Amino acid sequence: MEFKQPELLYALFLLIIPLAVHLFQLRRFEKEDFTNVKFLQKVIKQTRKSSRLKKWLVLLTRIFLLTTLILAFAQPYFPAKDTAAARSEKLIFLDNSYSMQASGKNGPLLKSAIRSIIKNLPEDEEISLITQNKQFSRLSLSEMVNELQHLEYASQTLDFASIKLKAQQIFKSTEGEKDLILISDFQDNLKVNVAENEEDINYHFIPFIPQNIDNISLDSLILKNREANEVTFQVKLSSSTNLNESISVSVYDGEKLLAKSAVNFAENLKVTAEFKISSEEIQRGRISIEDAGLQYDNRLYFSLNKLKPARVIVIKENSEANFVNRILTPPEFDLQPFKISQLDYSELNNADFVILNELETLPGALRSNLQSLKKKGVPLAIVLPIDANIKNYNSLLSSLEAPTISGAKKQEQLITDITYAHPLFNDVFNEQTENFDYPKVQSSYNVIGGNKVISYQDNSGFLVELNENYLFTAAINNENSNFKSSPLIVPIFYKLGLSALKNPKLYYENAEAENIQIPLTTKQDEVVHLVSTEDNFIPQQRILGDNLEINTGSFALPPGNYAVTYQEKNKAYLSFNAPRTESELVYKLPKKNENSNIHSSVEDYFKKIKAAGESTQLWKCFVIFALIFLVTEMLLLKFLK
Template identity: 45%
Template sequence: MYFQQPELLYALFLLVIPLIVHLFRLRKFQKEDFTNVKFLKKVIQETRKSSRLKKYLILITRLLLLTCLILAFAQPYIPASDKALQESRTLIYLDNSFSMQAGNDQADNFKNAQNQLLENLEGTNLALFTNTDEYFDRSAAELKAEIQDLELTGKQMSFREINLKAENYFNSKTNELNDLILISDFQRSMDLPAELNNKYFNYHFIQHESREINNASLDSAFIENTSPENILLKIIASSNNLSEEPVTISVYDGETLLGRNTVQFSEEKTTEVEFRLQNNKIDKGRIEIEDSGLSYDNQLFFNINENPKIQVIIVSAKETDFLNRIYTEPEFETYNFNPNQIDFNRLNSANLIILNEIEQLPTSLINNLSKVKENGASVIIIPSEDAQGYARLLNSFGFSAFSEKVNAERLITGISFDHPLLENVFEDRVENFEYPKVLSSHNLSSSNTILSYQDGRAFLAGGDSVYLFSAALNQANSNFKNSPLIVPVFYQIGLASLKENQLYYLTDEEHQIDIPVDLEKDQVLHIVEGETDIIPQQQNYNKRVEISTGNIDLQAGNYNISNNSSIVGNISFNFPRTESDLSYTDLSNIDGIKVYNSVEEYFSESNAASQIVSLWKWFVIFALIFLAIEMLLIKFLK
């Protein structure tokens, strides 16, 4: 038993007063002499015994009366558990990821969780967070208003992120009893550990289990190959279960049907389907699959823009046929200039500039190259055999100057397959091939080597859109032109000089996207769709703008890129497909948690543990009873 006013218990010491009054005779008696007291002796003895009993009974009832009154004012109570004795805080994580669309026939898991919270949420010191929002230190009424407006999202927090957020919330609190409630379907992608223990809070898991459903999803799409007339669009679809029922996949541009096909998942859970489409611009592409499972993964948005030609400028006093054969139509538009006859207007608008064995670099060219590099262009430097006067240019691009010249044959044997330039270029990592060679070269110190000699020195180094060879590539000095390496190296550098827009981008990743448009200094690009109008972070280069999607919260769909209400491009976003697997964690194998079947079950148990039985009314009743007993004793007991 506990007391709300324990300091009043000191009044129990006052019970000594009635003891003193009753047990000590404070009144003096006067003796009277009688002639014959023998007759009265027996009566006097009996009267004294009766009076003494009455006094003791009255003493006991008064002591009990006062004790009950004192205890009643001290407000005694009995708690249902230790939780009722301390102020506790409750933090709720509500999973609003797309996998919560699964459920039973009446409603999906997310709607069920919402309704149960609205019906059972009560009390103070409550907080709630989802995969996208936080609602800390709110009253129950405020939380209910926020919960009604929650929507599903493509983002999902891992358990580590959930735990870290809870630790940050409870760490500043001094309460010993804090509860973290997780309401989710607990997919395996949440990555729950096998044992949980935390000094700041207790874990309470509410798992919303779903009936077994077949969910087919559109996972990805890409262009397999293109021709001037057609493009081959390949789509990858998957299912969480094998099914004999065929599934229909359709491709649209807006409301125009471009193609339709059926697939089955009878043998594999993943399948591919191809659509041969006309090589035309598709602004509002949409792929749909007919499926009764989760709805978020039944659509895949995409667009196919008209990619501008990559502007290539070759500055050389020697033959450049090998470069002109690589940079051809329709991907590239190539211009050749003599070092002393350069069109700097065209140079400043180029995407790729190649300096091929220039004996003397003009100062005007060096100055313009630095400016063009700042505007986002890529530069390839192929030095002359003597390489005189290159130090200033190399230093401006972050390279050290060439060291001593090596007049000896060197084989090019090393390929950095993991370099971003060569990533996904080679099917196999070939270690033994017909090595190209150079007869004379320069020693180049670089930590970003792409191709190297047998001694480990760099033959080709590159970084930050600048690529530097350490040897001349003319036929007299090297047979690299005849090597199978020359085409992928130069071709990949050319493609990387202008980022081609993908069919679509994922909403949970940060992307840098090039928009080929020439903007004035006071103009900005907008991402627009319906009532959505967002100004992304962007960098204006010469005849292109690079936009970043890092700080933008976008929904899946097709968007326009606009400049002053004029559409200059299109872009598409899709949610990641991590929620489509529908495989769940078995919570019974995790130690340190308590599992509930519903929100109602948790709050019912929590409220029961927080109950306090107040006893002061009972003590008031007992005091009245003892008062009545005392009055009866005084009146009727002789």
């Protein structure tokens, strides 16, 4: 026990005064002899003893009364248990990820956590704040309340290592105790791991646990097939529990309902819904479900822009290539045939797909341009001539990382085998065909490497693919082959052409920095805007030839549909969604150790910190004791005879 005013303890010497006064008041009685007064003497003797006892008791109560009053004025107290804790630098991490939309005892977890923090914040202390997407240092009470009241859910998520790194940066100039208070539902992807020997930061975990973890999520959307006026989508959904009732899935363009279906999770937790929609463009697509769990994953935004025709360049020697003109037709394709002697290299450099049809000569300029196109990811189909210059072709094929020629075969061969599992044949065949009119070739070439798409009867490759390079190992002119008359030629070349159609992504994740190329020609001093019904952003952008590249890394776009506007006109449409990682409602509470504590609530943490930093005041207790002794003295004087 210690005293705030220890100099007042000298007043205890004043207790000598009542003791001295009491002693002076004790008088001696003289004896007087009386005859036959035995009974009277006994009464006097008893009275003298009770009077002496009463005076001693009164003396003690007065001494105790004065002593407790003196001690009370000296202000005694027990020192604080942990004064460093009260003076510690505090940093709050508040999890505002989408999983905090789940409901707890007092409503949505994030809203409940915000109310609890505001209610228990100390008034005279500055506290730092970290969220999933923001960071603030040393906020006053009013500043903290303002930031918390305007806090929204964030698409970005931090793991524990990232939070710790941010905390170390904030605590960099801090000496003494450092408290990191983590308020979260502690999903498994937070990956909390506090080392036993870590001493630089004290960790305090405050879990907010949802009452119900049932949730249905719209996970992803895939463009399965696209034709001129019809598209086929596949929507993947997942549920945290098996459900017997059907869930309705609706597809909208703005407010217009395009399609509707139902799914059931009675047997599987992951299901797929397929939609066929007659439309060449969906500007503000939205897929919706109704679910009482998390709300952010009940909508999936997407955009489907009009197809830009793929520019196909066919380069030929003297042979005809009219069969390609009949297969790769508008509106999907813009085909331009050139003789090698009349090739327009500026057109070649803008190609989306190139076909070399039985070229006997390969100019150096052609090879260098094809290498440049290869770096851009432009697919290439090469039909070898009857008499190919193997050395020149291998030089080109090697530079393109394509299969190379090992020798010529001068005998007739039947084309008999199809690799149905190859991506080129997706959605081409309803079933595998065993017997059909096999096409044949009179001469061909052996090749090294690559994946066989179509094979001869001796299991060597007729059409071989590697790194989006497709090599026909035999000439397909009428002199060497009847392949042009085969039903295989149409799906093969049509699917090769479709591989050049660069369908833009249906949507992007807004937590990632995306580089999005849009076919749009702009002036150097003019910019495009990303415009939704609520927001208008000017993204980072740069001109790349006939395209415009937009970078979204400078800000996190809210989920939704956006129009790309240039000169106040809509030129394209983009959509953004939050990643679905927060839909996996798997929780892992941290463990308590020497460097970490788990608190039941925000109030519990601040109460313990306040109690640890406060001394126990005792002056009130001594005042109470003084009053007790005063009352005791009055009772003694009144009732003790």
